[in-house]
Amino acid sequence: MRATKIKMKQGCEKSYKTTEISQIYIEGCQAPGLYYKSDLYDHLRLHPGTIQVNIYPYPNLIPAMSVNNEKYVRSEPNDTPSDNLLKLPRI
Numbered sequence: 707m708r709a710t711k712i713k714m715k716q717g718c719e720k721s722y723k724t725t726e727i728s729q730i731y732i733e734g735c736q737a738p739g740l741y742y743k744s745d746l747y748d749h750l751r752l753h754p755g756t757i758q759v760n761i762y763p764y765p766n767l768i769p770a771m772s773v774n775n776e777k778y779v780r781s782e783p784n785d786t787p788s789d790n791l792l793k794l795p796r797i
Contacts (some may be wrong), residue, residue, distance in 0.1 A: 707757045708733050708758055712796055732757065743777065743778045754768070759790045759793075761790045765783075767791070
């Protein structure tokens with residue numbers, strides 16, 4: 707499965723923080739569409755390595771917890787300075 711687009715929280719449309727992503731568009735599954743980050747967090751806890759960001763080098767999405775105990779996802783760190791998830795088109 708691939709993450710192909712992101713939707714930011716209302717009022718955070720220009721943000722570059724992964725914690726401010728509201729939903730992520732997932733393709734390559736039985737029901738392509740927007741999924742809330744908390745649902746993707748739960749999925750990835752049970753099925754790690756099953757969703758990649760649709761930007762080279764196609765890093766895996768990984769579950770993370772904010773300092774406020776908010777579930778979110780981010781991409782695995784690689785040699786790029788910013789999170790590849792935030793480079794996806796925004797809707």
